[in-house]
Amino acid sequence: MKTVKVENLIEGLRSISSDEFTCDNVYQFLAENPINVDTIAPYFFWSKNFYTRNLIYKDERFEMMTLCWDKGQISRIHNHADQMCWMTVPVGKLRGQNFKILEIDEANGFCKLEEIDQFDLSDCLTAKVELEEPIHQILNLPEFERRAVSLHIYSKPFDKCLSYCRETDRFAEVSLCYTSIDGKLGSNIKL
Numbered sequence: 001m002k003t004v005k006v007e008n009l010i011e012g013l014r015s016i017s018s019d020e021f022t023c024d025n026v027y028q029f030l031a032e033n034p035i036n037v038d039t040i041a042p043y044f045f046w047s048k049n050f051y052t053r054n055l056i057y058k059d060e061r062f063e064m065m066t067l068c069w070d071k072g073q074i075s076r077i078h079n080h081a082d083q084m085c086w087m088t089v090p091v092g093k094l095r096g097q098n099f100k101i102l103e104i105d106e107a108n109g110f111c112k113l114e115e116i117d118q119f120d121l122s123d124c125l126t127a128k129v130e131l132e133e134p135i136h137q138i139l140n141l142p143e144f145e146r147r148a149v150s151l152h153i154y155s156k157p158f159d160k161c162l163s164y165c166r167e168t169d170r171f172a173e174v175s176l177c178y179t180s181i182d183g184k185l186g187s188n189i190k191l
Contacts, residue, residue: 001124003036010057010064013153021061021155023084027128030086034124035151037090042183044068044149051075051140052179063157065178069094069140069148076174077113077137077164084155085129092140092148093122099135099164111164111171121150135164 004012012033016025043054043066051073057064069092077099096119103112113135121127129136140148164171179186 001034003124004033005036006039006056006064009033009035013062013064014059018061023086023128026084026086026153026155027126030088030153031126035088035090037149040066040090040149040151043180045180045185046070046147047179053176054180055178055182058157060156062153062155064151064153067138067150067152069138069150071140071145071147072142074139075137077135077166078174079134079136079162080129080154081158081161082134083158086126086153087121087128087138087150088124088126089121089148089150090124092146093120093144094148094150095120095139095141096127097137097139099137101135109170109172112169113164113166 009030012029013026016029040056043056045052045054046068048070051070052068054066054068055063056066098116098118099113100116101111102114104110119127138150159176160173161176162171163174177186
């Protein structure tokens with residue numbers, strides 16, 4: 001399989017006009033241009049305590065990052081603040097679990113969710129988060145028996161999203177941060 005360097009992937013995404021930077025067009029572009037893993041390896045940082053978010057590139061239109069998942073790590077159930085998202089898994093295997101809202105009371109932070117479809121990603125397969133059903137969770141299940149890396153593109157960049165708890169049927173806005181930027185760990189990050 002022919003792969004592309006991260007620099008070429010970024011340049012290709014930047015060359016897509018704003019009018020053409022749609023969910024389907026970017027999905028097709030990523031599917032046709034699988035990433036060369038060696039070129040994103042400088043953005044791999046691991047923690048036994050949490051998955052890491054490692055910024056590779058960011059402008060006003062999109063951001064690109066690697067998320068590094070140790071065995072058994074999962075994300076919170078979350079949305080993407082009404083932004084588009086694409087991901088591919090060049091290392092390991094991950095499961096995506098989508099949810100739909102059954103009942104919501106935004107004023108009181110109440111939200112009852114139901115699992116809907118799920119999907120597995122590996123071998124540079126590409127996925128997109130549909131804006132109609134944006135609530136999901138990513139899991140590196142223990143039975144996958146290895147670390148994983150996912151490459152994410154978000155348009156537009158965002159630093160807050162909604163996080164959901166099924167045990168309490170509550171949701172709240174949470175702030176997001178990067179573990180590393182341009183291959184350098186944040187000064188307050190302890191891996």
